[in-house]
Amino acid sequence: MFKINIDNLKEYFKIALKSLVTRKIRSWLTIIGIVIGVFLIVSLLSLSEGLKGAVLQQLGKMGKDLITILPGDASNIIASLAGEKLSEDDIKTMQKTKGVDVVVSINHTSITARHKNEKKTVMIYGNDWRNAMDVYKNDLGWSVNHGRWPIPGKNEVIIGSIVADEMFPGIKTGSELVMKGRKFEVVGILNSVGEKQDDSMVGIDLNIFKLLTGEREGARMAFVKIKAGYSAENVVDNLKKELEDNRKRRVGEGESDSSYTILTSEKITALVGNIMGVIQAIIIGFASIAIIVGGIGIMNTMYTSVSERIKEIGIMKAIGAKNKTITTIFLIESGIFGMLGGIGGTLLGLIFAKSIEIYFQIHPLFYLKADVGPGLILFSITFSFLVGCASGFFPAKVAAKLKPVDALRYE
Numbered sequence: 286m287f288k289i290n291i292d293n294l295k296e297y298f299k300i301a302l303k304s305l306v307t308r309k310i311r312s313w314l315t316i317i318g319i320v321i322g323v324f325l326i327v328s329l330l331s332l333s334e335g336l337k338g339a340v341l342q343q344l345g346k347m348g349k350d351l352i353t354i355l356p357g358d359a360s361n362i363i364a365s366l367a368g369e370k371l372s373e374d375d376i377k378t379m380q381k382t383k384g385v386d387v388v389v390s391i392n393h394t395s396i397t398a399r400h401k402n403e404k405k406t407v408m409i410y411g412n413d414w415r416n417a418m419d420v421y422k423n424d425l426g427w428s429v430n431h432g433r434w435p436i437p438g439k440n441e442v443i444i445g446s447i448v449a450d451e452m453f454p455g456i457k458t459g460s461e462l463v464m465k466g467r468k469f470e471v472v473g474i475l476n477s478v479g480e481k482q483d484d485s486m487v488g489i490d491l492n493i494f495k496l497l498t499g500e501r502e503g504a505r506m507a508f509v510k511i512k513a514g515y516s517a518e519n520v521v522d523n524l525k526k527e528l529e530d531n532r533k534r535r536v537g538e539g540e541s542d543s544s545y546t547i548l549t550s551e552k553i554t555a556l557v558g559n560i561m562g563v564i565q566a567i568i569i570g571f572a573s574i575a576i577i578v579g580g581i582g583i584m585n586t587m588y589t590s591v592s593e594r595i596k597e598i599g600i601m602k603a604i605g606a607k608n609k610t611i612t613t614i615f616l617i618e619s620g621i622f623g624m625l626g627g628i629g630g631t632l633l634g635l636i637f638a639k640s641i642e643i644y645f646q647i648h649p650l651f652y653l654k655a656d657v658g659p660g661l662i663l664f665s666i667t668f669s670f671l672v673g674c675a676s677g678f679f680p681a682k683v684a685a686k687l688k689p690v691d692a693l694r695y696e
Contacts (some may be wrong), residue, residue, distance in 0.1 A: 300614050305621060308590070315586045318579030319626020319672070320633065323665050325572035327634025327657070332641060333568060335656035337561040350511040351424045352521060353553065354379065355546040375545075378531045379507060382523050384423070384515035389417045390504035392494060398487065399463040400453040407448065409464070409487045411494025413437065418502035420508050424476075431475035432458035438490055443473035445484040452485070462487070465497050519547045576669065580676040583622045587615060587680035598684050608685040615681035616674050623673020627666040636666075 305312045305567075341627050356369035371390065381386045393410040414437045421427040435441035442462055449456050456462070460471045469489065477484050495501045528545050548556070591598070599613060638655035 287643075299598060302621070304484075305618065307328040311586060311589075315582050315622055316626045316629065317580075318582040319576060319623055319669050320579075320630040322572050322574075322576030322579050323630025323669050324634045324637070325575055325626050325630075326569065327631050327661060328637045328641075329568045329572065330565060331634070331638040331655045331657040332659060333565050335638075335642070335654040337558070337565075338654070338656055349550055350454050351420065351516065351550055352509040352517065352524070353548045354507045354509060354524070355548070355550040356506075357544060357546060370505060371507055371545075373502045374531060374649065375528060376504060376507060376528050379509055379524060382509075382520070382527045384512050384520035384523055385509050387416045387420065389413070389420050389508040389510070391417075391506050391508070392491070392500055392504050393486070394498050394500065396464055396497065398453075400456050400460060403453060405452045407452065407487050408482070408485060409442075409489055409494065409497075411489055411498075413491045420510055424508070424510065427474045427478055428476045430476045432471070434486065435472055435490060438492065440467065440469045440493065440531055441472045441490075442469045443475060443488045444471055445475050446477040447481060447484040448487060449474045467497065471504075473537040517551070521547055521549060576672055579626060580623075580672040583619050583673055583676035584680060586587075586622070587619050587677045588683070591615070591617070591680050591684045591685050602688075611685040612681045615684050616677050619677020619681070620670050620674040623676070624666060624670040626673070627669030630669065631662055631665045635662075 330499070354371065356371050373631070376388060376390050379385060389412065391410055391412065393408055395406050396409050397404055398407045398409075414435055418434050429443070429445065432443075435443055444462075453460075453462075456471060458471055458474060462469045462471055477486070489497075509524065511517060524547055525545075528547075532544070601611065635655075635657055638657060642655040
């Protein structure tokens with residue numbers, strides 16, 4: 286059985302470290318190749334995992350009895366952001382569908398708002414508060430930090446946390462907000478919902494929204510709340526059938542064709558999880574290529590080291606060093622290259638990821654946290670060490686096969 290002699294192993298490390306120190310520039314250039322790959326893995330994976338966790342956490346607040354309906358096909362959901370809308374006929378069809386309790390249609394647009402002498406462009410959304418309030422509180426997890434929810438039909442608004450903290454600093458409940466010459470009272474300030482767009486919006490009564498904007502029909506999207514006793518799958522099937530029948534009827538009457546994307550909370554969560562999984566796989570793939578390139582650099586350095594130390598190898602073999610001793614020394618040397626690269630890349634990756642996290646806490650485009658666990662750190666360092674050892678394997682074998690007589694004669 287192969288046994289490791291601790292004293293011999295210490296000596297092997299000394300020889301390997303001496304070689305690295307005597308060739309400082311080459312050693313550092315070789316290590317940098319590994320550092321780049323590990324840096325990419327640690328920084329991008331930690332940020333993507335943090336983003337995935339933040340998104341799934343927000344989706345986890347979404348009630349299981351809530352269905353989201355968007356205009357456009359599922360393969361082109363972005364079409365809803367480009368101007369497509371659900372028609373009034375669509376919304377009425379949803380309300381009549383079996384298993385549907387409440388339909389909350391949502392419209393939004395940008396508008397200029399004034400508080401005291403300060404003007405800002407804000408995003409406003411209109412809601413029928415009688416139906417929407419329950420959905421926001423119980424199904425989406427929104428909550429009021431100060432004040433209360435607006436009363437339907439009144440010139441009252443509820444604002445997101447960013448509107449209060451950044452857009453109009455000093456605004457509070459009871460303050461006046463003027464939009465298109467119409468005065469509104471701020472009656473509530475929401476707690477952060479964890480997404481900048483939602484936190485930057487102003488909510489008003491749906492009928493007042495229509496008067497302000499002139500958008501009197503249709504909606505950008507709709508939430509459908511399921512009646513007690515019905516399953517989400519059955520209601521989704523009912524909605525698909527009713528909306529499809531409505532679409533065919535409208536096309537037959539000469540109206541334009543349309544399509545719909547119907548998503549349950551579970552489907553949205555699975556969709557986001559799959560997308561983030563693909564992104565992470567791509568990140569690992571590209572970063573692994575960088576590490577492999579670094580490994581090739583280690584291999585090149587080790588072959589060069591072997592050619593430069595042929596006489597040294599001959600002397601060691603002449604005084605009794607075995608093939609496995611030579612192999613071990615060169616494997617340790619290449620492994621150190623990989624490990625130092627892994628440690629350096631991990632530290633730089635952690636610093637970069639945490640810096641991005643701090644930046645987004647100060648400038649919350651969206652709420653991002655770098656998720657750096659011990660598993661990721663251990664994986665990065667171990668993987669880079671193994672890449673280093675693997676890269677040094679063939680040069681080590683070449684060194685071990687040198688015959689003492691030939692090595693000592695080498696010029």
